[in-house]
Every structure is written in structure tokens, then in C-alpha cells.
Amino acid sequence: MGWMRLIPGPLLVIAISLVHPMTASGLQATQADGQRTVWDGVYTEEQAERGGVQYTESCAGCHAPDLRGSTTSPSLVGMSFTFLWGERTLGELFGKIQQLMPTDRPNSLPAQTYRNILAFILRANSYPPGDQGLEADGLDQIIISAKPEPRP
Numbered sequence: 674m675g676w677m678r679l680i681p682g683p684l685l686v687i688a689i690s691l692v693h694p695m696t697a698s699g700l701q702a703t704q705a706d707g708q709r710t711v712w713d714g715v716y717t718e719e720q721a722e723r724g725g726v727q728y729t730e731s732c733a734g735c736h737a738p739d740l741r742g743s744t745t746s747p748s749l750v751g752m753s754f755t756f757l758w759g760e761r762t763l764g765e766l767f768g769k770i771q772q773l774m775p776t777d778r779p780n781s782l783p784a785q786t787y788r789n790i791l792a793f794i795l796r797a798n799s800y801p802p803g804d805q806g807l808e809a810d811g812l813d814q815i816i817i818s819a820k821p822e823p824r825p
Contacts, residue, residue, distance in 0.1 A: 710816045713803065715811075716806055720792040722793075723792075724796075727789050755798075758817045764812035788812075
């Protein structure tokens, strides 16, 4: 995303916040609906470890070992990731990854491998691990979000 380098940092933050607002009231409404966010510890450390190995084997060639992407593949970490996926569900991201990746053989990995890689991506974005791993049934109920504001 070369255009992001042309915008001064504070203006970029303002622009992104206008496009993807994340307010405490929005987060509370999401949690009240039975949905969780990636800040609720939705994967395990062990799952992310497995995903790291699987990412190296199947994804790093295009998305880079540090997940920062390349000229042809988007970054899977940081502000770029949050901008692309913020306020969407892990189910949406999982579906996109499974349907399109790896580009030379889409939907060729076991579903658990895709979930492990997703856990690795979450860890790389500093979302906290939890006690339960990512499971197919709950992905549509987990929202990718910016870090919520602390409650007063």
C-alpha cells in the first residue's frame, strides 16, 4: 500500500478511523449480541505455533516470512491488516483464505491447517491467545477489531 506512505501519520490514523470506527459502544453491542472479538483470546498458543510452521510452508513465499506482504500480496499484519479486515469476522477471513490460498492450489489444505494459519496471523498481530483453539463453528461470531478503548 504505497499510497499510505504519502499520507502523514496523524492524517492516516484519522482517515482510517473514519472508515473503520471502533467505539466502546460498538464493542459492547457486539458482545451483547453474543459475538466475541479477537481480543477475547480465541486461539491457543499451540495452534499458532503449528500455524507458523504451516504458514512458512504454504504462505511465506508470497506474503513474506514476516507477514508484511509484497508488491503482489497484501500484508497480514499491522495497520494494513486492520484496515482490510477490521469489523469483519474471522469466518469471512477464513473463507477468503480457504477459497483463494495458496494461489497455485486454492482450497488444497485441510481446514484445520487454515485455522492454524489464521491463529498464527492473529498472534502476529498481537491478539492474545486463550484456552480454546479456533474451531469451524465459531468463526462467524468472532469480530476482527482494533484494540478497544479502556473503560473509564
